[in-house]
Amino acid sequence: MNAYEIKKLFPLLDQQVNGNPLxxxxxxxxxxxxxxxxxxxxDYYRRYNSNVHRGVHTLGTMATDEYEGARDKVRTFLxxxxxxxxxxxxxxxxxxxxxxxxxxxDYVHEGDEIVITPMEHHSNVIPWQQLVKRTGAVLKYIPLQADGTIDLVDVEKTVTERTKIVSIMHVSNVLGTINPIKEIAKIAHKHGAVIAVDGAQGAPHMKVDVQELNxxxxxxxxxxxxxxxxxxxxxxxxxxLNKMEPIEFGGEMIDFVGLQDSTWKELPWKFEGGTPIIAGAIGMGAAIDFVTDLGFNEIxxxxxxxVDYSFERLADLNDLTIFGPKHRAGVVTFQLGDVHPHDVATVLDAEGIAVRAGHHCAQPLMKWLNVVATARASFYVYNTKEDIDALANGLVKAKEYFSDVFS
Incomplete structure (x- = not known):
């Protein structure tokens, strides 16, 4: 199935924005x-909307089977x-x-180290900053190479016997950098640390095998x-997980509740207090089916x-800076001269082109790049070369619109 056929499976994409095809x-x-x-x-909301793990009635059983079936799809997926x-x-x-x-x-104490990188999304920075404040630990950063990649020599230098946690994104949401997770995991484990991976930009785009990555x-x-x-x-x-304590308490994560104390269910339910996101899990299971059927080699x-076509088309545009390595995932982040990325994105939106502009929840990385913000085009299974052509043409119009900046 090619991208043009795939695109037809996404109803939202069949519309116009500001008089132009989206x-x-x-x-x-x-x-x-x-x-x-x-x-x-x-189908869930129309046919078997019910809570899970609670009732013995037919709808509850159907919902539970689909919900736990989605969990099994995630297990297989990873x-x-x-x-x-x-x-x-x-x-x-x-x-x-x-x-x-x-x-x-429970496992990080005063003087211990947590190691991350300057490219991390805020979601993989702030939790560790807060942990450091609670424990008196030290937050350390693996330095980046000039192209926004990581050198394993630097990982070896940064991770020490005091390191308890290494946390790193699989793929940068700004630079598209694909980090060497398996090799970093080896270094972390050699020093007795655990490794946590932010896979938000990894799992949708490449095959992830948590056992192989270790x-x-x-x-x-x-x-x-x-x-x-x-x-x-x-x-x-x-x-x-068996050694870890839950952080949310309430219905369905308990085994026994007394007047003064309680005990927890076994894995995985001890971490899923309250009514879970039932429809969401079932829908995510369907999404896993979809991308798995497409095949990650193909994706x-x-x-x-x-990405290669983007570099080819955008190379002819003077005053355009693209950030990050040549070998990357499907993200192209750029700056058009001194035009603010929000202004660039506004011009592109007038042409029906949706890109992201801002700091992308990565302010430490923006500081490292020495910019306040950037614009970002990111691709998925439904994008085509014609979308890249539209982006290139839209950037030409943006440059013409802000011609006084370039004069």
Whole structure:
């Protein structure tokens, strides 16, 4: 199935914006949803909407079967060893906060080290900053190379015997950098540290095998891979999750509640207090089916073609700076001369082209790049070379519109 056929499966893309055909280049923020996911959500609400793990009636059983079936799809998707290792969360942010709170509070102490990088999304910076404040630990950063990549020599220098946690994004949401997770995990484990991975931009775009990578935690969000918003998952090694305490308490995560004390259910449910995001999990399961059927080799190759074509088309545009390495995932982040990225994005929107402008929840990286903000085009399975052509033509118009800046 080619990109033109795939695009027809996404109803939202068949519309005009400001009198022009919509060109959606903001999938790193949130992807559009295929009809299969939309219909799955509709089916749940129309046919078997019910709570899970509670009732013995037919609708409750159907909902529970679909919900836990979605968990099994996530397990297969990540190649986890057990369903117990898959925790449903509201998304990557919630998952990383769970690790910082549940694992970090118990196993990180004064003088210990937490290691991250300057390219991290705020969701993988602030939880560790807060953990440092609570514990008296030290937050350290692996330096970046000039092109925004990581040198394993620098990882070796930064991770020490005092390091307890290494947390790093699989793929940069700004630079498109694909980090060497397996090699970094080896270094972390050599020093007795655990590794947590922000997979928000990794899992939707490439095959993830948590056993092969040998990561301790891996977090991702459903809405960046064709699924609903507000749902994601945390993979954690069973031995670690068994030692961790829940951080949310209430219905369905309990085993026994007394007047003065309570005990918790076994994995994975001890981390899923309250009514879970049932429809979201079921919809994310449908999204996993969709991308798995497309095939990750095909998805990666398609995005590589789009990135290469972007570099080719945008190379002719003077005063355009593209940030990040040549070998990257499907993200092209740029700056057009001294024109503010918000102004560039506004001109592009007038042409029906949706890009992201701002700091992309990565202010430390913006400081490292020595910019206040950037514009970003990000691709997914439904994008075509014609979308890149539209972007290139739109940037020419933006340059003409702000010609006084370039005179």
């Amino acid at each position: 060109v959606y280049l903001d999938s790193a923020a949130t992807s559009q949803k295929p009809i299969q996911v939309i219909e799955k959500l509709d 190649n986890a060893t057990s369903l117990e290792e898959i925790i449903f969360t509201r998304g990557t942010t919630t998952a990383l906060n769970l690790v910082a709170r549940s694992y970090g509070d 990561v301790d935690f891996y977090a991702f969000s459903g809405h960046k891979m064709g699924g609903p918003t507000g749902i994601g998952a945390l993979y954690g090694k069973r031995a670690l 990666e190759q398609h995005e590589k073609v789009l």
